[in-house]
Structures are given as structure tokens and as C-alpha cells.
Amino acid sequence: MQVANFVEMVGDSIRNNWELDALSNFKGETLSFKETGEEILKFHQLFQKLGVQQGDKIAVIGKNNINWAVTYLATTSYGAVIVPLLQDFHSNDIIHIIEHSDASLLFVSDGIYEKLGKEPLKHLKAIYSLDDLRVLHTSNCEECDFNDIKLETEITPDSFSLPQINEDTLAGILYTSGTSGFSKGVMLPHKSLAVNVEFGVKYIQLEPGMRIVSFLPLAHAYGCAFEFLATFMMGCHINFLGKVPSPQIILQAFAQIKPHLIFAVPLIIEKIYKKKIKPAISKPLPKLMLHIPLLKRVVYNKINKQVSDAFGGNFREVIIGGAAFNTEVERFFRKAGFRFTVGYGMTEFGPLISYVPWDQARLYSCGKPIPYVEVRIDSPNPRKTAGEILVRGGNMMNGYYKNEEATESTIDREGWLHTGDLGVVDKDGYIYIKGRSKNMILGASGQNIYPEEIEARLNNMPYVQESIVVEQQGKLHALIVPDQELIETEQISREKLEEEMENNQKHLNHQLPGYMSISKITLFDKEFEKTPKKSIKRYLYTVTQN
Structure with missing residues (x-):
């Protein structure tokens, strides 16, 4: 199946949505698609001045903001390799990953840079602030101030163009957060990004100008691919919340922006249920009403409206991913008629493996494999007996960076990636995850x-x-x-x-x-x-x- 080219999709979206708002810092500055294109071209000039070659690694670490997003788009469209780091990593891990990834440039938030110190990073060609793109350090470049770069000519939709980058070119190295005590660098080619983004464009189908709130970490594959990249390709207006927000801040942003689609992790929904809904339905009257068929629907409808309004009241659905969803909470929200669906993915697939829209979702399932992806359950009876979930497809990683042993132990000779997750599949292809094999x-x-x-x-x-x-x-x-x-x-x-x-x-x-x-x-x-x-x-x- 032919997949669109990732960089061509970036260029097409910029040209087609030229005057529309593209990226905003919540309660701060905004870039149009035209201005985003201009910033990307200025980054490319900067990379040339610094002697950056295709395939060179550029690390980025900091809060979600416009500069983070433009750094990502500029790096990947130049043919360099983006290395996004979660800002929650410990300082020693950040320094280790920068060295392990062979990064030559670093874009970093001021606060994180102060914690890291200059000494461990002095081998880098240059370091730039993600807050305002000023130079924090250069090893040998006098004319490398980003803020001094100007485009020689005015660009138009007809004149704007980006380099041609092959789909097999390495796009990014994403370091997993490591529940077993160490991080691995997942190598994602441009094709992996394209498969995820193209799926979002074809099956989620938002309109240009629709609004998105970006609060999941952009350094995490889920937030990056769907809150940012897929919605950018659809011409949406993406609002970055910045520092890791509390549920209260997120709900305030939802109320103000009224997003058309929401991407969330289970923790947010579970907190709302546990702190707000469960105490309310445990009171004598609502508890009694939930046991009377004719009145039960009244309670569910009221709660559904309250939660939907809290999420801005304007969304098509909430797509939940990134971790297992609590079964009690899921069961309640299904009964209430809340518009949500649960997907399944992992960094090694950039990240999407399975999804269905909310009106096709089934209780406790994480949907069906997306196009381009095959799923097999390693079990003599995949419908009844849980087995390891094996996956392969067009969005699969190339392997782990500088770690052939881990790659070979994860991907077998037939090309199946062993996820470590245990699950079953029903007759219609819906996947149900039971747990992690190592936890069983x-x-x-x-x-x-x-x-x-x-x-x-x-x-x-x-x-x-x-x-x-x-x-x-x-x-x-x-x-x-x-x-x-x-x-x-x-x-x-x-x-x-x-x-x-x-x-x-x-x-x-x-x-x-x-x-x-x-x-x-x-x-x-x-x-x-x-x-x-x-x-x-x-x-x-x-x-x-x-």
C-alpha cells in the first residue's frame, strides 16, 4: 500500500492553509502556517551555517511550545534526525542520551539547561534556548544567532518548497522511559511518521481551522504524532499548554479553546471519575436512582453532559491511549454514553497499532489494527487464551539505536515485533489486552x-x-x-x-x-x-x- 511522503505532507499543509493560524502558545504568541513555513526555512539556513548534514542528530528537550514544534518540523524536513527527550528525565539520563544519540545540536528550555550545567554539553556544536531561540553555547560559529537570520526573498504558496526526503530516511530516535531500568533509542524512519499521520488524516478527518489543545508531552510518540503532526497536516490550529499541566489547567484550556478533538491519557479521565463523579454517585439519592431502570438514564445523561461540557462541549471524541484504562471507569463512561475510544500503540510503531472511532468501540477493547499493520496473538486459541501480542507493519521502527542485541530479541526472523503485552482477539479482530507478560x-x-x-x-x-x-x-x-x-x-x-x-x-x-x-x-x-x-x-x- 502506497504511503504519502511525510515531508511532502508538511509542505502541502503549509501551502494549503497559508493564512490560517497553525501554532499557538496558550495565552501567548501565534504563528500562521505561512509564518511556520518561514521559520522552518530560517532553521534550514541555521543548520547550513552550522554545517549540519542529513543524518546528523539534533536533540530537543523542554515544554510543549511553538519553538519545540518548529524545531521538530525543521529538523525532519531538512533530513536531519530529531532526538526528542522527555523533560522528566533525570539530568544524568539526559546527558547520557545526548551522548549516546551522537547529537551535535541541542534545543533546550532555559530551566533544564541550568540544571544540566555547561560542562557536560560543551562538546556540542551549538545549544539554543527553546524559550526564545537565543544562543546558549557555540563551539565555533560566529554567525549562528537564529534571531539574526532573515529570508532573502518573500515566500508565497507557489514558491515555498522543502527538500525531498526519502521515506526510508531516519526521522527520529525516541528514547523509551524504561520501566525495566534503562532507556532504548527507538529509530523511526520517515515512513513510520507518514503511516501514523496519514491514518489520522484519513480516518479522523478534521477540517482546516479546527482547534486542538496540545498537553501530552511532544517528546512522547502519542502526543507528537496525533496532537501535533496529524492535526498540523489537517490544517488545525494547535494550542500548546506549555509546562506539564494539572487536570484543572487542562480543563480551563478546554473551556476557553473548545477543542474539536481531544487526545488524553487514562490518568486524566480516571482522576475526574475518582475525585468528582464517584463521590457524587455514591450519595444516597443518585445511588438509588442508578438501580431504577427508568431513572438510571437520567443520572447518566446528566453526568455525560457535565463531563462533556467540562471538556469544552465541542469535541467529536476523546481518544485515550498511552496506558491501560481502568475497567471500572471505562464501564461507567460507556454506560453514560461519553464519546471516547481507547487505542493501542507503542513507541516502536510511532505509535499507533489499533483504533476504532467511539461509535464502533467495544467495552475493554483497544480497537482493531489500523491499515498497514498486522497483529497476531501467540496463543493456540487467540480468542480465549491470552498470548503475547505480535505486530508488524509499515510504521515499525528500524530497530534500537546502537543496540543490535535488543533489536534481535524484540523482532523475530519473520519480522514480528514481540510487544511483551498479553491479549486476545475476538472474531471481528478487536484486541483485548490482559496485561504485560513480564508482570504475569x-x-x-x-x-x-x-x-x-x-x-x-x-x-x-x-x-x-x-x-x-x-x-x-x-x-x-x-x-x-x-x-x-x-x-x-x-x-x-x-x-x-x-x-x-x-x-x-x-x-x-x-x-x-x-x-x-x-x-x-x-x-x-x-x-x-x-x-x-x-x-x-x-x-x-x-x-x-x-
């Missing part, structure tokens, strides 16, 4: 236990903020971080908290088969350590507990 626990009688399924129930119980289920001496133990905010609000004593946790354990075990019952709960005073993508570093706790 073998029960005493040989049953497969997926701790994520138990944790999903536990995390919605009173005073539980987050949990991990581990095996200890043949029994299941729950490690729990209590909800300190709620405990302080309700002034709960330690003794009372332990009582509540005992009740949680009883209620949970009542809902589960015997082989999945929890034998012990251990409370943790601090939040579990997480990756920059906010996944719990399970290995730190499973090793400790066994």
Missing part, C-alpha cells in the same frame, strides 16, 4: 494471574491512590499508596486507615476468584517511583518484595 503471575494451580486486573479494582477503592500486586511466597500481596489528600481532608487516623484497608481487602476478595485473592496489604508512605511516562517502575518493588 502463575497461580498455585497453574492459573495465569494478571496483576493489572486486580490493581484496576483496587485503585478505585476508598483511600487508595495507586497499587501494585506482587507474589510473595506463593501468595498475592498488595502494595498500596494511600490517597494522602483525601486522608488529610477527612482527618483519618492511621488506625482508621488500616481498618479501611482491611475492608477494601475483604470487598476485593469477595469480587475475585479464590486464586486471585489478596492475602496481605502493605502501605507505602511515598508514591511509587515512576518513569517519565508515569508508569510505575514495578521492578523496584517486585524484586524488593520477593
Whole structure:
């Protein structure tokens, strides 16, 4: 199947949407598509002055903003390789990744640059501020101030052009956040970007001028491909929220901008459910109404309207991805008729593997494989018995940068990438993920236990903020971080908290088969350590507990 060329799509969108607003910093400056094109060409001049060649690596780290987006578009359309880093990485990891990636240039937010210090970065050709594009450091270039660069002639839609870049050219190296303790550099070619973007353009179908709020990290494949690249190609107006926003800030932006499509991670929806909705429906009257068929719909409709209004009231659907969605929360929002769908992907596919629109979505499923992608379940009975999800397709990575061993252990000889996720598929091709293969626990009688399924129930119980289920001496133990905010609000004593946790354990075990019952709960005073993508570093706790 022929895929459009990524750089050609960038150029076409700029020419076709010339006068429309393209990129905005929320409550700040705005660039039109024409101005974005001008900035890209100025970047290309800068790269030439610095002696940047096609294939050279350019690292970028900082908050979502216009300069981050233009740096990305300019780098990839020049034929250089973008290396986006999550700003939550520790300083030592950032320095290591910059060195490992062989980056020669760095674009970085001022605050992060101050933390890193000049000494570990002095080998770079140049460093620029993502805040205002001023020079922070150059090794040997007197005329390399971006803000002094001017285009020689006025550009028009007819005269604007970008270099021709082959689809097999390396576009980016994305470093995973590493729940197993180390990062790997995922090499994505231009074709991977094109497959993801073209899918978004064909199947999501937004109109030029429609509004998007970008709050997911642009250094993460999901936020970059869909909040930014796909919507840019459709002529949308993208509003960057900047620093990692709280749910309150996000909802304020939704109310003001009224986005036409929303991309989200489960955590945001789950917080709204746990902090706002669940307490409301636990009150006597709503609780009673939810058990009366004729009145149940009244409650669901009211909540659906309230949540939809909180999201700006103007969106076609909310696309949820980036992590597993809590089953209780998903079930509630499905019953309420909320317009959302859950997709599945991973960095190694840049990221999309499966998706369906909200009106075709099925409970607990993450949709069907997108065009260009094949999915196989490594199981003798893929519809009933979970097996590892194997994927291959046009958007698959080239491999891990300078790590052939990891590449060979992930991609087999037939070209299937072993995801490490366990799942089943129904007769219509819908994928249902059960958990991670490395997290699976073998029960005493040989049953497969997926701790994520138990944790999903536990995390919605009173005073539980987050949990991990581990095996200890043949029994299941729950490690729990209590909800300190709620405990302080309700002034709960330690003794009372332990009582509540005992009740949680009883209620949970009542809902589960015997082989999945929890034998012990251990409370943790601090939040579990997480990756920059906010996944719990399970290995730190499973090793400790066994």
C-alpha cells in the first residue's frame, strides 16, 4: 500500500492553509502556517551555517511550545534526525542520551539547561534556548544567532518548497522511559511518521481551522504524532499548554479553546471519575436512582453532559491511549454514553497499532489494527487464551539505536515485533489486552494471574491512590499508596486507615476468584517511583518484595 511522503505532507499543509493560524502558545504568541513555513526555512539556513548534514542528530528537550514544534518540523524536513527527550528525565539520563544519540545540536528550555550545567554539553556544536531561540553555547560559529537570520526573498504558496526526503530516511530516535531500568533509542524512519499521520488524516478527518489543545508531552510518540503532526497536516490550529499541566489547567484550556478533538491519557479521565463523579454517585439519592431502570438514564445523561461540557462541549471524541484504562471507569463512561475510544500503540510503531472511532468501540477493547499493520496473538486459541501480542507493519521502527542485541530479541526472523503485552482477539479482530507478560503471575494451580486486573479494582477503592500486586511466597500481596489528600481532608487516623484497608481487602476478595485473592496489604508512605511516562517502575518493588 502506497504511503504519502511525510515531508511532502508538511509542505502541502503549509501551502494549503497559508493564512490560517497553525501554532499557538496558550495565552501567548501565534504563528500562521505561512509564518511556520518561514521559520522552518530560517532553521534550514541555521543548520547550513552550522554545517549540519542529513543524518546528523539534533536533540530537543523542554515544554510543549511553538519553538519545540518548529524545531521538530525543521529538523525532519531538512533530513536531519530529531532526538526528542522527555523533560522528566533525570539530568544524568539526559546527558547520557545526548551522548549516546551522537547529537551535535541541542534545543533546550532555559530551566533544564541550568540544571544540566555547561560542562557536560560543551562538546556540542551549538545549544539554543527553546524559550526564545537565543544562543546558549557555540563551539565555533560566529554567525549562528537564529534571531539574526532573515529570508532573502518573500515566500508565497507557489514558491515555498522543502527538500525531498526519502521515506526510508531516519526521522527520529525516541528514547523509551524504561520501566525495566534503562532507556532504548527507538529509530523511526520517515515512513513510520507518514503511516501514523496519514491514518489520522484519513480516518479522523478534521477540517482546516479546527482547534486542538496540545498537553501530552511532544517528546512522547502519542502526543507528537496525533496532537501535533496529524492535526498540523489537517490544517488545525494547535494550542500548546506549555509546562506539564494539572487536570484543572487542562480543563480551563478546554473551556476557553473548545477543542474539536481531544487526545488524553487514562490518568486524566480516571482522576475526574475518582475525585468528582464517584463521590457524587455514591450519595444516597443518585445511588438509588442508578438501580431504577427508568431513572438510571437520567443520572447518566446528566453526568455525560457535565463531563462533556467540562471538556469544552465541542469535541467529536476523546481518544485515550498511552496506558491501560481502568475497567471500572471505562464501564461507567460507556454506560453514560461519553464519546471516547481507547487505542493501542507503542513507541516502536510511532505509535499507533489499533483504533476504532467511539461509535464502533467495544467495552475493554483497544480497537482493531489500523491499515498497514498486522497483529497476531501467540496463543493456540487467540480468542480465549491470552498470548503475547505480535505486530508488524509499515510504521515499525528500524530497530534500537546502537543496540543490535535488543533489536534481535524484540523482532523475530519473520519480522514480528514481540510487544511483551498479553491479549486476545475476538472474531471481528478487536484486541483485548490482559496485561504485560513480564508482570504475569502463575497461580498455585497453574492459573495465569494478571496483576493489572486486580490493581484496576483496587485503585478505585476508598483511600487508595495507586497499587501494585506482587507474589510473595506463593501468595498475592498488595502494595498500596494511600490517597494522602483525601486522608488529610477527612482527618483519618492511621488506625482508621488500616481498618479501611482491611475492608477494601475483604470487598476485593469477595469480587475475585479464590486464586486471585489478596492475602496481605502493605502501605507505602511515598508514591511509587515512576518513569517519565508515569508508569510505575514495578521492578523496584517486585524484586524488593520477593
